[in-house]
Amino acid sequence: MADPVIQTEDQDWAAICASAELGDEEMLTARVGEWQILMVRSGDGLSAFNDCCPHQSARLSTGRLRRGAIMCPLHGARFDIGSGRCVGAGYAPLLRMPIRERNGIIEVAPPQRSPAPDEIPKDA
Ligand code: FES
Numbered sequence: 001m002a003d004p005v006i007q008t009e010d011q012d013w014a015a016i017c018a019s020a021e022l023g024d025e026e027m028l029t030a031r032v033g034e035w036q037i038l039m040v041r042s043g044d045g046l047s048a049f050n051d052c053c054p055h056q057s058a059r060l061s062t063g064r065l066r067r068g069a070i071m072c073p074l075h076g077a078r079f080d081i082g083s084g085r086c087v088g089a090g091y092a093p094l095l096r097m098p099i100r101e102r103n104g105i106i107e108v109a110p111p112q113r114s115p116a117p118d119e120i121p122k123d124a
Pocket residue numbers: 053054055056057058072073074075076077
């Protein structure tokens with residue numbers, strides 16, 4: 001079970017796309033301010049992460065989504081799409097962001113700070 005991502009009404013929610021644009025077992029990316037966001041839908045669950053591997057800052061969206069995990073394209077670390085935790089290796093978890101669907105629109109609330117240098121994908 002994933003730790004809850006705290007959501008409050010005073011967060012700065014950004015409308016990203018229509019709900020139908022993100023299908024089941026698919027990934028979609030967006031940029032909001034300085035943050036590069038990776039969204040994933042799996043069954044009834046939606047998750048949003050910083051699109052950056054905590055190991056060496058590879059862009060995760062260029063990896064694959066398989067069996068409930070995002071696989072990093074650089075060294076193959078796998079991250080659970082519910083919790084963002086690394087599966088089978090000791091890397092830090094992914095930075096999760098609040099995500100919701102409202103009136104057929106997917107909204108994400110990225111952090112209200114700038115990303116640190118190691119939170120920006122290396123190819124950005
Ligand atoms: S950069 Fe992702 S596992 Fe190394």
